[in-house]
Amino acid sequence: MAKKIVLALIAVFIILQFFRIDKENPAADPAMDFMTITNPPAEVASILKSSCYDCHSNQTKYPWYTNVQPVAWWIKDHIDEGRDELNFSEWGTYSYRRADHKLEEGVEMVDEEEMPLPSYTWGHSEARLSTEQRELLTGWFTELRASMKAAQDTTAAAPAEEEHADDHEH
């Protein structure tokens, strides 16, 4: 009896291996990429590439175990959901409000060690962040929010409101 169950499980496992996930990365326009647009310091860029871009960009690198089911489905799910929530490859298409909100969430999630997903760092030790790296990344996100806000306020201020905007600064 037990032997039959084991054999059946093995058979199911083998059959699952015929299901492949789609590993083709969607097209990415470098001009729309977060890196091109915000030009972060090298260390921040390297953190983003090694800790976030596999799930939050169209430049995913798939490790070997994404050839093994059902792990591959589970990982693909994270990638699809991750891109859906925040896609650094499409940064240039985000409205000011959306970009600002994503950065705000980013600070929070990195601070609370929710990102990068802990299940991801099991297999990607290079993606694990030290406290210093977390502070570097959240510091950059915060700085970026401030400069985006300043730019937004400038463009939002119509000529008639210029005086008012000036008053505000003083």
Ligand code: HEC
């Ligand atoms: C293994 C895949 C994976 C990695 C790596 C990863 N994320 Fe995520 N991220 C997700 C998924 C899945 C979600 C959506 C579910 C959730 O919020 O937990 C998400 C959600 C987010 C959100 C929330 C967006 C919103 O609007 O609520 C932010 C911000 C975020 N991630 C930032 C990051 C940053 C910054 C990094 C790198 C330090 C990172 N993530 C690394 C998978 C990942």
